[in-house]
Amino acid sequence: MRLDVILRIAAKLMIPFIMLFAIYVQFHGHYSPGGGFQAGVIIAAAVILYAIVFGISAALRVMPRAAVEFMVPLGVGIYAGTGIVSMLLGRPFLDYDPLLADPVAGQYWGVFIVEVGVLVTVAGAMLAIFYAFALRGRP
Amino acid sequence: MSLIQAISAAAGGAAAVPAGPALGLIEQLPGLQVALPMLGAVLAALLRPGWLAYAVMLVVALLSPVISFAILHEVLAYGPISYEMGGWEPPVGIEYRIDEANAFLLVLVSIMMAMVTIYAPRATASEIPARLHSWYYAMLLICFCGLQGMAITGDAFNIFVFMEISSLAMYALIAMGKDRRALVAAYQYLVIGTIGATFYVLGIGLAFALTGTLNLVDLAVKLDPVQDSRGALAALAFISVGIGLKLALFPLHLWLPNAYAFAPSVATALIASTATKVAVYILVRFVYSVYGVDISETMAYDTAFVLLLASIAMIAPSLVAVFQSNVKRMLAYSSVAQIGYIMVGVALLNEAGLTGGLSHLFNHAIIKGCLFLAVGCVVYSTGITKIDQMAGLGRTMPLTMGAFVVAGLGLIGVPGTAGFVSKWYLIQGAAEVGYWWLVAAIVIASLIAVFYVGRVVELAWFREARGAAASPRAPAPEMLAVTWALALAVLYFGFQTDISAGVPAQAAEVLLNGYTGGAMPVAETQGGVSLGE
Amino acid sequence: MESETLLWMSLGIPAAAAFGIPLAGRWPNIREGVTLVAAGALFLTVMTLLLRVLDGERPEAYGFEVVDGVALALAVEPLGMLFASVASTLWIVNSIYSIGYMRGNNEPRQTPFYICFAVAIAAAIGVAFSANLFTLFLFYEILTVSTYPLVAHKANEDARTNARVYLVLLMATSMVLLLPAIIWTYVAAGSADFIQGGLLAGAGLSAGMLTLLYALYIFGIGKAAVMPVHFWLPAAMVAPTPVSALLHAVAVVKAGVFCVIKVTVYVFGLDLLTETGASQPIAYVAGFTVIMASLIALMHDNLKKRLAFSTVSQLSYVVMAAAVASPLAILGAAMHIAAHAVSKITLFFGAGCIYTAAHLTKVSELDGIGRRMPVTMTAFLVGTLSIIGLPPLIGVWSKWWIGVGAVDSDNLWVVAVLMISSLLNVAYLVPIASRGFFMPPKDAKPGEPIAVAEAPLPCLIAICVTAGLCVVLFFGVNELEALLLPITEGAAPAAAAQAPADLAQGAIQ
Amino acid sequence: MVLLTLIAAITVGIIRLKNLFAVVVLFSAYSFLMASVMLVLDAVDVALTEAAVGAGISTVLLLGALYLTKSEEAPARFSSLVPLLVAGGTAVILVWGTWGLPDFGSATSPVNTGVGSEYIARSYEETHIPNVVTAVLASYRGFDTLGEVTVVFTAAIGVMMLLNRGRGKGETQGEADGVGGGENGEG
Amino acid sequence: MELISAIVEHYNYWAVIFLMVGGLYIVVAKSNMIKTLIGMALFQTSVYLLYLSPGKVLGGTPPILDKAIKTYSNPLPHVLILTAIVVGVATLAMGLALIVRINEAYGSIEEDEVIDLVDREDAAE
Known part of the structure; x- marks a missing residue:
């Protein structure tokens, strides 16, 4: 038990930075490698680390299963919903041009929005899968 | 989403639509065809009470045939439709390209989905734990979405993505079967399906390395000068084997019987009637449209080999089906045999043959859908899956078994049923090129169907009911209604063949011309093969 | 009424009956009423058509295109008219008989029985009026499928096994041989329509190919029961007697030989066959079947089995005559359809009456039955004599024309076959009647009068009607000839000269 | 290397x-x-x-x-000849097929002169996103990516269907209430 | 000589082919389900390399635009492979979930043992 202490402290220190890194990967994806998927995986990794170190129950308090299960479809909804908005605005599915007055800006922010969708689903899905495995082992 | 609209409204809203005319509803239909089930799945997964998820599925499933019929109508009236995903012109963006062949397939898949959906609620309630209903419905929608996506898209890599979407959903659906063997079946399908998909990607990768493009039309154009090169042939080989695994082409069919036998009734009916059909379409698309009939001519030797393989595929699984004890597995083996029929049509390389193959795609979907749904009714009412226990069911469940008989006749290919029409074309195609051994194989395979269908029919109608068969639970009216709707469709399409054979005939013509535009007239491309009188 | 409407009605009436019977299933009297009314209506419809055909009209009805260039379509020509008339007439008689038989024997599941019966009649009419090979094949298969439950009616092990033989043999021949033959014809000739003078006339197939194709047709039409595809017929004897009558007289085997004649005349054409001699080998096979089946019949003690092999033999008369391909033989062949129908149905009704009233099935048990059942046995005797071919019964005419046609085409061996087989007919049929009338019953005490115990009244009415028809048709043969002569018109001068002028213009297409 | x-x-x-x-x-x-x-x-x-x-x-x-x-892992029970043949066959076709492919690193191969170069040429102008991969991923081939997200969604739901045990009242605890996940398998 | 230079120039392809065959061999030969899935992952990964290799331009840089750079590697294969990786992990997760359930149901993760049990159930029907 005592040996955990170092691990716990290290984890407590690291997790915020991991989250920060995820946010960086997400928002800087336009300029450097990364994007919604990688950021989602990293967020999930942070929570998984938390779960491994502090126990699954603690992780479930931070990220309840219901929330995770909600995130999984939500991200796809955001992504596909963007496409539907394009259609409502008279352009083909997933055409971001009409989202803003300037088509280039539309593209820029359209990509941003769908990346958020990716992030939500990927983070949710990875956690959901992790929970599914982790909780299966419990009596 | 309201956020987006708010932003967009703040920035000038709809008035700011950039150059180019706004698309009307009709032009948007191809986009909706895939987006609708996808959003439906999202909603179904979000909604906790199963019945709400079901309501979503019902709406989607009833809208889809309308959309696909509208698309088919457009295609028949005005020629191929191109829909630019994301507004990017092909080959830069992903293109939806719909001609007679895949418009036909869209209609088929969406009709079967609608049928299965109407059938679903009570069958699901009796087979799946209530807490999983929402997810189960979401998976059905996702499976549907994936199949539609494969059928509609004009991009080689996009096909792969949607193939995996539908496959993953299928693995999950199959694993939901009550019997624990369903898990093993799902696992085996997962391994084989993934290998198949990876082979497909490998093939696409080779083709991509040669041409630098993924758009099917573009690929066809750019492959044309190099398509006899090793890389191109290897690509075709990998694509064929990969899809062969997916569509359970004999002898790559080992995963299929158990998967069909142990999946829940609704899933079986949907998968059996659509999944392999879409895979066949993909193969046809590559062989005919992308590579063109002339490649097959340079590979005439292989074509004869495929025909031989396909005729074994018609007969061997049929024989296996005769000796099955589980009715669903019997039908599954029969499905493998029917894929052999379709492959015969595809490999014949003439219009009658291809028409027969495509029309059998349609007819077999309806026939097998009806049979599996009828078996689903039996399972619902009695829990019986073994053939021996079905004795006397004709007397206690006359309507269900009546539908089974009608669809069974269709499977045999009795004239007046849909199955006969496609067999007629197949035999005609084989006769035109003088392959009499192939004609013999086709008729013998049909004859074997008499045995395995006849066995069930005789047991059900000319024996006394015992055990569970003697006192079945009252059937669900909507399940019966759907089963009979399909049974009547089997009869209807035995006479009225505008859709089931007329559209395939047009599609066959389009396919034989290839994307590169029929540089060779069909008659000439048959080359070394002697024509009938 | 429009002839086209009448054509559709002739299909629709029995089909409608098939839907109406289950609705009335709970009330047997109404149910049988539906059958009888439908049978009567069908008879009137067909007779109206018959009168018009005799006037030279050739009604047609077009359904819809099913496969490229092949449609579901109906067309009336004299041969089909004859078959339809036979089937619709005998449906009435057989229905009356069925009522007596089914109730008399307390058979189970009578509703499905009447449904399948009506479907079979609809299919037989469809075969008769089909305008092309596709339509013919369609109704041919419906006939097979709809009679399968009838054969399996008793649902015991024996019935199931034999029904299986029946279904598999008929399905196998039709799918493996007939269907490829049809598609071959379609591919070679570019059409599947029946054409006066022969569809294949200009297709340019060699003599060897034609022989092969003809053989595919003859063996593919399993219902014609040419050896070696005759097994199903004796196997089907497990069915109740009205079903046997349906199989042997009303629809099934008649559909088979009808198809043979139709294919011979309208697909191959007599001229083509005469020129190439393509059908000659089949004629020998059929001749062999005639003799062989008669010999087998002689060995069977079971009454229905004996009658079954008699049917096999009689059917091959028709096939042999068709394969001889001379116009007069075709006339005889067509006439034999009607002749054998009325004669054989009489014999089967007789067998059924004996079973219903006395529960006897073997020939050796029939001693003295003629005294107990005088009406039945008299009718039976009439049928026997008609089969043998004695005047004043219809059987004589068909054999006469077949013989004349054979001589006409230098096939004298056919005459020999006819004579031998007639002698064999005497040998296996006459003893039945003579035992019945002249031998004393085994269990009867000498000197005691034997009580008359006949079958139920509907059965008696039916058997008398059919026996009467044997006689009536003998005298009405001129009308038959007038109806049938246009079939072979143009094929050979001898036939055309005999045809009345006003019928000469009636061509099919 | x-x-x-x-x-x-x-x-x-x-x-x-x-x-x-x-x-x-x-x-x-x-x-x-x-x-x-x-x-x-x-x-x-x-x-x-x-x-x-x-x-x-x-x-x-x-x-x-x-x-x-x-x-x-348990010791193998079957000979490994068949798998070797399958793998070997694939290898042969691959070697045969890749022989004719363009050389490594060439800027003039069809791959690099095809659509790929087009993205580099125009993506910034059209989207203002310097990372071309992101632009292609989310916009030009955004539909593929939507499919990809759907795959993740499908897998997550599939795994949850397979592994989540029935949920009792303690939702957040996610503890099993004894009912098997799916009905099968527990026997 | 030409042959050798051809072999060297195609080194990437050889490596890819070796990995692919190794992965495929594991899938077909190994009965252990987890190992099968790992083999499947190897097989898939090797295909990724096949895509990426021809897209590399010698002297090029990652396709992140910058005014100072003229030559970029081809971005399209990267996009495709990103998608493929995600598909691969999704399949892996699904497969592992199935294996866990099979282990609970049959008490084994050896495919041949499980299939024996399944066959026995079939025979018992």
Whole structure:
């Protein structure tokens, strides 16, 4: 038990930075490698680390299963919903041009929005899968 | 989403639509065809009470045939439709390209989905734990979405993505079967399906390395000068084997019987009637449209080999089906045999043959859908899956078994049923090129169907009911209604063949011309093969 | 009424009956009423058509295109008219008989029985009026499928096994041989329509190919029961007697030989066959079947089995005559359809009456039955004599024309076959009647009068009607000839000269 | 080249080792090396993803599965001739097929003159996103990515359907209430 | 000489082919389900390399635009492979979930043992 202490402290220190890194990967994806998927995986990794170190129950308090299960479809909804908005605005599915007055800006922010969708689903899905495995082992 | 609209409204809203005319509803239909089930799945997964998820599925499933019929109508009236995903012109963006062949397939898949959906609620309630209903419905929608996506898209890599979407959903659906063997079946399908998909990607990768493009039309154009090169042939080989695994082409069919036998009734009916059909379409698309009939001519030797393989595929699984004890597995083996029929049509390389193959795609979907749904009714009412226990069911469940008989006749290919029409074309195609051994194989395979269908029919109608068969639970009216709707469709399409054979005939013509535009007239491309009188 | 409407009605009436019977299933009297009314209506419809055909009209009805260039379509020509008339007439008689038989024997599941019966009649009419090979094949298969439950009616092990033989043999021949033959014809000739003078006339197939194709047709039409595809017929004897009558007289085997004649005349054409001699080998096979089946019949003690092999033999008369391909033989062949129908149905009704009233099935048990059942046995005797071919019964005419046609085409061996087989007919049929009338019953005490115990009244009415028809048709043969002569018109001068002028213009297409 | 040789060595190790735990660790190392190779091939985005997915998520999942099952492989019961033939056949076709492919690193091969160069030429102008991969991923081929997200969605729901036990009232606890996940398997 | 240079120039392809065959061999030959899935992952990963290799341009840089750079590697394969990786991990997760359930149901993760049990159930029907 005592040996955990170092691990716990290290984890407590690291997790915020991991989250920060995820946010960086997400928002800087336009300029450097990364994007919604990688950021989602990293967020999930942070929570998984938390779960491994502090126990699954603690992780479930931070990220309840219901929330995770909600995130999984939500991200796809955001992504596909963007496409539907394009259609409502008279352009083909997933055409971001009409989202803003300037088509280039539309593209820029359209990509941003769908990346958020990716992030939500990927983070949710990875956690959901992790929970599914982790909780299966419990009596 | 309201956020987006708010932003967009703040920035000038709809008035700011950039150059180019706004698309009307009709032009948007191809986009909706895939987006609708996808959003439906999202909603179904979000909604906790199963019945709400079901309501979503019902709406989607009833809208889809309308959309696909509208698309088919457009295609028949005005020629191929191109829909630019994301507004990017092909080959830069992903293109939806719909001609007679895949418009036909869209209609088929969406009709079967609608049928299965109407059938679903009570069958699901009796087979799946209530807490999983929402997810189960979401998976059905996702499976549907994936199949539609494969059928509609004009991009080689996009096909792969949607193939995996539908496959993953299928693995999950199959694993939901009550019997624990369903898990093993799902696992085996997962391994084989993934290998198949990876082979497909490998093939696409080779083709991509040669041409630098993924758009099917573009690929066809750019492959044309190099398509006899090793890389191109290897690509075709990998694509064929990969899809062969997916569509359970004999002898790559080992995963299929158990998967069909142990999946829940609704899933079986949907998968059996659509999944392999879409895979066949993909193969046809590559062989005919992308590579063109002339490649097959340079590979005439292989074509004869495929025909031989396909005729074994018609007969061997049929024989296996005769000796099955589980009715669903019997039908599954029969499905493998029917894929052999379709492959015969595809490999014949003439219009009658291809028409027969495509029309059998349609007819077999309806026939097998009806049979599996009828078996689903039996399972619902009695829990019986073994053939021996079905004795006397004709007397206690006359309507269900009546539908089974009608669809069974269709499977045999009795004239007046849909199955006969496609067999007629197949035999005609084989006769035109003088392959009499192939004609013999086709008729013998049909004859074997008499045995395995006849066995069930005789047991059900000319024996006394015992055990569970003697006192079945009252059937669900909507399940019966759907089963009979399909049974009547089997009869209807035995006479009225505008859709089931007329559209395939047009599609066959389009396919034989290839994307590169029929540089060779069909008659000439048959080359070394002697024509009938 | 429009002839086209009448054509559709002739299909629709029995089909409608098939839907109406289950609705009335709970009330047997109404149910049988539906059958009888439908049978009567069908008879009137067909007779109206018959009168018009005799006037030279050739009604047609077009359904819809099913496969490229092949449609579901109906067309009336004299041969089909004859078959339809036979089937619709005998449906009435057989229905009356069925009522007596089914109730008399307390058979189970009578509703499905009447449904399948009506479907079979609809299919037989469809075969008769089909305008092309596709339509013919369609109704041919419906006939097979709809009679399968009838054969399996008793649902015991024996019935199931034999029904299986029946279904598999008929399905196998039709799918493996007939269907490829049809598609071959379609591919070679570019059409599947029946054409006066022969569809294949200009297709340019060699003599060897034609022989092969003809053989595919003859063996593919399993219902014609040419050896070696005759097994199903004796196997089907497990069915109740009205079903046997349906199989042997009303629809099934008649559909088979009808198809043979139709294919011979309208697909191959007599001229083509005469020129190439393509059908000659089949004629020998059929001749062999005639003799062989008669010999087998002689060995069977079971009454229905004996009658079954008699049917096999009689059917091959028709096939042999068709394969001889001379116009007069075709006339005889067509006439034999009607002749054998009325004669054989009489014999089967007789067998059924004996079973219903006395529960006897073997020939050796029939001693003295003629005294107990005088009406039945008299009718039976009439049928026997008609089969043998004695005047004043219809059987004589068909054999006469077949013989004349054979001589006409230098096939004298056919005459020999006819004579031998007639002698064999005497040998296996006459003893039945003579035992019945002249031998004393085994269990009867000498000197005691034997009580008359006949079958139920509907059965008696039916058997008398059919026996009467044997006689009536003998005298009405001129009308038959007038109806049938246009079939072979143009094929050979001898036939055309005999045809009345006003019928000469009636061509099919 | 060195990297690739190393990866090949690891592959041999994965084939030979019987202890599944060691195999998973090797797999993780394999993924890291693979990510390095991808980096060399200029595929930075892919390398990042492969590292996160292959060495991260996959390893966690594999270890989780091992924890729930067994960690030792049973000795093979069948001869390995057939698999060798299958694998060998594939190899032959591949060697045969790739022989004619363009050389490594050429800027003039069809791949690099095709659509790919077009993206580089126009993406900034049209989207103002300097990372071309992101632009292509989310916009030009955005539909593929939507499909990809759907795949993740499907897998998550599929896994939850398979593994989540029935949920009692303690929703957040996610504890089993004794009802088997799915109806099968518990027997 | 030409042959050798051809072999060297195609080194990437050889490596890819070796990995692919190794992965495929594991899938077909190994009965242990987890190992099969790992083999499948190897097989898939090798295909990724096949995509990426031809897209590399010698002297090029990652496709992140910068005014200072003229030559970029091809971005399209990267995009495709990103998608493929995600598909691969999704399949892996699904497969592992199935294995866990099979282990609970049959008490084994050896495919041949499980299939024996399944066959026995079939025979018992």
